Amino acid sequence: MLELSYIRRSPKEVVDRLAVKNFDAKSIVDEILAMDEKRRSTQTSLDAILAQLNKASKEIGELYKSGKRAEADELKANTGKWKLDISVLEEEMRTTETELQSKAVLLPNTPHSSVPKGKTxxxxxxxxxxxxxxxxxxxxxxxxxxxxxxxxxxxxxxxxxxxxxxxxxxxxxxxxxxxxxxxxxxxxxxxxxxxxxxxxxxxxxxxxxxxxxxxxxxxxxxxxxxxxxxxxxxxxxxxxxxxxxxxxxxxxxxxxxxxxxxxxxxxxxxxxxxxxxxxxxxxxxxxxxxxxxxxxxxxxxxxxxxxxxxxxxxxxxxxxxxxxxxxxxxxxxxxxxxxxxxxxxxxxxxxxxxxxxxxxxxxxxxxxxxxxxxxxxxxxxxxxxxxxxxxxxxxxxxxxxxxxxxxxxxxxxxxxxxxxxxx
RNA sequence: GGAGAGGUGCCUGAGUGGCCGAAAGGAGCAGUUUGCUAAACUGUCGUACGCCCAAAAGUGUACCGGGGGUUCGAAUCCCCCCCUCUCCGCCA
Missing domain, CATH: 3.30.930.10 (Bira Bifunctional Protein; Domain 2)
Known part of the structure; x- marks a missing residue:
């Protein structure tokens, strides 16, 4: 499997090199780049909400400990919505990663620059x-x-x-x-x-x-x-x-x-x-x-x-x-x-x-x-x-x-x- | 195949709901000390992905066999799977 960082850095080189193997990689590479983009933006949003939830959880714990039940319950009320968002984003993350992986494994290794062109x-x-x-x-x-x-x-x-x-x-x-x-x-x-x-x-x-x-x-x-x-x-x-x-x-x-x-x-x-x-x-x-x-x-x-x-x-x-x-x-x-x-x-x-x-x-x-x-x-x-x-x-x-x-x-x-x- | 025990960082091993990315020891690395070997002391000591960035630093998230669940919060509770060990059975 080609390294994602390589594909991201030099998509054109990947396509050109794979042409030597008579493999048309253009559309797959484009899809990979798009999914990679999506994966990263999804992770950014997901991480933000998770951080929010982690922070709230910590506060709830401390509030309970100091007996402030009412305030804790108030904080808890928010978490339901966050968890809903999290599950949606997690699902999105999973499917994107799976698709990304399934596309990435389709690409053959890029041939060395000295490899001669040819079909048979x-x-x-x-x-x-x-x-x-x-x-x-x-x-x-x-x-x-x-x-x-x-x-x-x-x-x-x-x-x-x-x-x-x-x-x-x-x-x-x-x-x-x-x-x-x-x-x-x-x-x-x-x-x-x-x-x-x-x-x-x-x-x-x-x-x-x-x-x-x-x-x-x-x-x-x-x-x-x-x-x-x-x-x-x-x-x-x-x-x-x-x-x-x-x-x-x-x-x-x-x-x-x-x-x-x-x-x-x-x-x-x-x-x-x-x-x-x-x-x-x-x-x-x-x-x-x-x-x-x-x-x-x-x-x-x-x-x-x-x-x-x-x-x-x-x-x-x-x-x-x-x-x-x-x-x-x-x-x-x-x-x-x-x-x-x-x-x-x-x-x-x-x-x-x-x-x-x-x-x-x-x-x-x-x-x-x-x-x-x-x-x-x-x-x-x-x-x-x-x-x-x-x-x-x-x-x-x-x-x-x-x-x-x-x-x-x-x-x-x-x-x-x-x-x-x-x- | 049957019964039981267990899977935590490089290793040993603690941890039964928040103070745990995780005690302690060892190994490793850096330094101090000592005439050498060795010892002692101090520090350091995971990975992946994201954000930021020229880079370093910083910061967020995830990871305690794998997957799912409960919960505001899981290494810790529940379910499924995999693997290892011990005993029994079978067997080159």
């Missing part, structure tokens, strides 16, 4: 490409064929016990998953992130805090009995740890990482996008999260991007980094880098990570603040990134590293898998 993924800016595109022979198999051939992943049985998009990893397939998770967590630890094992069900407040609710309600699995959501990413619980907190600036930065399964309903997806491991309802991911002082968040974003690039490099996967255009960015993000690996047999780029700076968009929703010395508490900046999401890493690894006899495991993973080759 085609308009994303490729900022870096690295690694050789593998030359696979005619016989190269897509990963879902390889997974079947070497008995690594069983999609059909997953359908039987749950449904499409819930694969079963078996044998070396399962061990490869575990190896990747441990590898990613160890690397994050080396980079100074503290490991968190969070709940994978979260409440509504948490969903709101990081921006999944109310915007992406339909994306999450919901447990109606307990009103809990299955997390679509570890970002939700790990960031919400700090909801409603004022952190001492000295404790920043917060650098957390965590592995969790992630659950996404992905309603409406179809075709080649959902083939094999390309898009799943449940998948494994290691996430990195940082909470930073505002002045350092963009430097941090670059660091996180480079950190993820280093992971891909160490796995010898050809990858590219995209700076997302306004139209392809998420609702909550101010600047996002996507990392894509090349999947040799499918001959396409697959997104494996998304690294974003949310500035104060999430912290404003969460009331996540920091306090520096005697300064007033201020909203912190939050950032996060996948480091990494497993399925598409596995997909490209299987495809790119295949030969006639099997699949080679990257060196860095061998200490984790305890095998070098799948055959």
């Amino acid at each position: 993924p085609e308009d994303n800016e490729v900022v870096h490409t690295e690694g050789a595109i593998p030359e696979l022979g005619e016989n190269a198999l897509p990963h879902w064929e390889l997974a079947k051939k070497y008995d690594l992943i069983d999609f059909e049985t997953g359908v039987k016990i749950t449904g499409a998009g819930f694969p079963i990893y078996k044998g070396k397939g399962a061990r490869l998953q575990r190896a990747l998770i441990n590898f990613f967590l160890d690397k994050a630890y080396e980079a100074g992130y503290m490991e968190i094992e969070p709940p994978i069900l979260v409440n509504e407040d948490s969903g709101f805090g990081t921006g999944q609710l109310p915007d992406k309600e339909g994306q999450m699995y919901f447990v109606t009995e307990d009103k809990l959501y299955l997390i679509p990413t570890a970002e939700v619980p790990i960031t919400n740890i700090y909801r409603d907190m004022v952190l001492d600036a000295a404790t920043l930065p917060v650098k957390n990482c965590g592995y969790t399964p992630c659950f996404r309903r992905e309603a409406g997806s179809y075709g080649k996008d959902v083939r094999g491991l390309n898009r799943l309802h449940q998948f494994d991911k290691v996430e990195i999260v940082q909470i930073r002082l505002p002045e350092e968040s963009y430097k941090t974003l670059e660091e996180m991007r480079d950190y993820v690039a280093g992971l891909l490099r160490s796995l010898h996967l050809p990858f590219r980094i995209l700076k997302l255009c306004g139209g392809d960015m998420s609702f909550a993000s101010a600047l996002t880098y996507d990392m894509e690996v090349f999947s040799g047999a499918q001959k396409r780029w697959l997104e494996v990570s998304s690294v974003s700076n949310f500035e104060t968009f999430q912290s404003n929703r969460m009331k996540l603040r920091f306090k520096k010395d005697k300064d007033k508490p201020a909203l912190a900046h939050t950032l996060n990134g996948s480091a990494l999401a497993l399925p598409r890493i596995v997909a490209s690894m299987l495809e790119n590293n295949q030969d006639d006899k099997g699949i080679r495991i990257p060196d860095v993973l061998v200490p984790y898998t305890k095998f070098e080759y799948i055959s």
Whole structure:
């Protein structure tokens, strides 16, 4: 959620910036300004009457104490009318605030000034490409064929016990998953992130805090009995740890990482996008999260991007980094880098990570603040990134590293898998 | 799931209708003293929104788990909800 003070101070800038996200904010911003105006004038009137009532109450108390009943009763006679006015103004206050809030949450985060204009993924800016595109022979198999051939992943049985998009990893397939998770967590630890094992069900407040609710309600699995959501990413619980907190600036930065399964309903997806491991309802991911002082968040974003690039490099996967255009960015993000690996047999780029700076968009929703010395508490900046999401890493690894006899495991993973080759 | 107890400021904890934004202690911060460590003493020590203002200061309102109610007046009384703890039951 954008800060109201920002909208009030620079309404035109908000509208102009949101245009980069192809979002026409003009009418909403105007409504917000009008309601904000109304809210303040209502509060001024309300506070005045409340002050009057408080003063009278105090006097009544004192009059009673000194036995002046008649005078007290006289004062009391006025309060009825005031209380009527109060209830009217309070109601007005409530509805205005509710409307203001409901409008404010409709506005996406304003993109950073460097975000390229654009509507579709085609308009994303490729900022870096690295690694050789593998030359696979005619016989190269897509990963879902390889997974079947070497008995690594069983999609059909997953359908039987749950449904499409819930694969079963078996044998070396399962061990490869575990190896990747441990590898990613160890690397994050080396980079100074503290490991968190969070709940994978979260409440509504948490969903709101990081921006999944109310915007992406339909994306999450919901447990109606307990009103809990299955997390679509570890970002939700790990960031919400700090909801409603004022952190001492000295404790920043917060650098957390965590592995969790992630659950996404992905309603409406179809075709080649959902083939094999390309898009799943449940998948494994290691996430990195940082909470930073505002002045350092963009430097941090670059660091996180480079950190993820280093992971891909160490796995010898050809990858590219995209700076997302306004139209392809998420609702909550101010600047996002996507990392894509090349999947040799499918001959396409697959997104494996998304690294974003949310500035104060999430912290404003969460009331996540920091306090520096005697300064007033201020909203912190939050950032996060996948480091990494497993399925598409596995997909490209299987495809790119295949030969006639099997699949080679990257060196860095061998200490984790305890095998070098799948055959 | 059943029974009971409880949720107060950074922490401990007092407060059962007005003198309570809230005692006291601790932590923190600033200062005084002491040769260092430490101690002692003094002061300071919430947040949000509004008004005023260049700003600071000032000032009004709200907040004692959340929501509603009674009352001129609620941390305190009543109702609903949430959460924590203890015991019992169940269970990895």
